[in-house]
Ligand code: HEM
C-alpha cells in the first residue's frame with residue numbers, strides 16, 4: 001500500500017498530504033504572527049528564520065510530492081460524486097497545488113532579492129538568482145501575502161467539503177485519505 | 180545735496196533690484212548628491228542607509244547667504260539599507276508607509292549665516308505627512324566653473340530627527356542625516 005491505486009491513496013501520498021497540511025498551517029500562523037513582532041522580541045529573528053527554513057524544506061517536499069504524483073498512478077475521483085463535484089474536486093486540488101507553488105516561489109524571491117542566500121537552519125544554503133525584477137522584495141512580498149490568504153480560504157472550503165462528504169454524505173472521501 | 184541724492188538714488192535702485200541670487204538644480208542626474216542616514220543598532224553600532232531617488236533646487240549667493248532657499252523632494256520608496264528584507268520593512272506601514280506617503284519634502288524657511296561658509300538652514304521636513312521644523316548645519320564646500328561650461332556650488336550638511344516625533348511604532352531613538360549636494364546653475 002505504498003502506492004496509490006484506483007480507489008485509495010497509498011502511504012506515500014498520505015504522508016505527503018498530512019505532513020504538508022500541518023506544515024502549511026503552521027507556516028501561515030507563524031508568518032501572520034511574525035511580521036507584527038516587536039523588534040526587541042526574542043522571536044524577532046528566530047521566527048522568520050524558522051519560517052524561511054521550514055518554507056524551503058516544504059518547497060523541496062512539495063516538488064518531490066508533485067514528482068511522485070506524476071510518475072505513480074493516482075486514485076480516480078469518486079464515481080459516487082456527481083460530475084460537477086468531480087470537476088470541482090479536480091479544480092480545487094489544482095488551485096491548492098498552484099497557489100502553494102506561488103507562495104513557495106514568492107517567499108524565496110522575497111529573501112533572495114538582494115543576492116543573499118537563504119540559510120536553512122544551519123544545514124545548507126539555497127543561493128539567490130539575483131534581483132529578477134525591480135522592487136522584487138515588495139512585489140514578491142505582496143504576492144506572498146495575498147496568495148497565503150487565498151490558500152487559507154480555499155483550504156477552509158477544502159476542509160468543509162471533506163467533512164461534509166464524511167459526516168453528511170457518509171462516503172469514502174475522507175476515509176481513503178486516512179485509512 | 181547732490182551727493183545725498185545720488186546716494187539715495189543708488190540705495191533705491193539697489194532696493195528695487197537686489198543682487199540676483201543664482202538658481203541651482205541639485206545634480207541628482209549625475210549623482211553628485213546623496214541623502215544618507217544612520218541609526219544606532221541596539222546601541223552597539225551604526226546602521227547606515229540612504230535614499231537613492233530625490234530631486235531639488237536651491238538658490239544661493241555668496242554675498243547674501245541669508246537669502247538662500249532650498250527645497251528637496253525625496254522618493255521614500257528608494258530607501259536602501261543594502262538588505263532587501265529590511266528595506267521592505269522600512270517601506271511598510273511600520274516605518275515610511277510608502278504606499279500612502281511616497282514623497283518626503285524639505286523646504287527651507289530661514290537661513291542664518293554663521294560665517295566661514297557655515298549656514299544654519301531651518302525648514303519644514305514633511306515625512307509620512309507629519310511636518311516638523313528641523314535645522315540643517317550646512318557648510319559650503321566650494322563653488323566655481325566646471326570643466327564642461329557650467330557653474331557649480333556644493334554643500335555638506337548634517338541634521339537629526341527623533342523617531343518618536345514621526346510616530347514610528349518602533350523607536351530606535353535618533354536618526355542622523357549626512358547630506359551632500361552639488362547644484363548646477365540654471
Ligand atoms: C506554504 C508555505 C508558506 C506560507 C503559508 C507562508 C505564509 C506567510 C505569511 C502569512 C506571511 C505574512 C505576510 C504578511 O502579513 O505580510 C509570510 C511572510 C513571509 N514569508 Fe512566508 N509562507 C510560506 C512559505 C514561505 C517560504 C517558502 C518562504 C521563503 C523562504 C517564505 C518567506 C517569507 C518571508 C520572508 C516573509 C516576510 C514577509 C514580510 O516581511 O512581510 N515563506 N509568509
Ligand code: HEM
Pocket residue numbers: 017020021022024025069074077089093096097100155158159162163173174175176177
Ligand atoms: C493546508 C492544508 C491542506 C492542503 C494544502 C491540502 C491539499 C490537498 C491536495 C492538493 C489534495 C489533492 C491530492 C491529490 O489527489 O493529488 C488533497 C486531498 C485531500 N485532502 Fe487535503 N489539504 C489540506 C488539509 C486537509 C484537511 C485538514 C483535510 C481533512 C479535514 C483534508 C482532506 C483531504 C481529503 C479527504 C483529500 C482527498 C480528496 C480526494 O479523494 O480526491 N485536507 N488535499
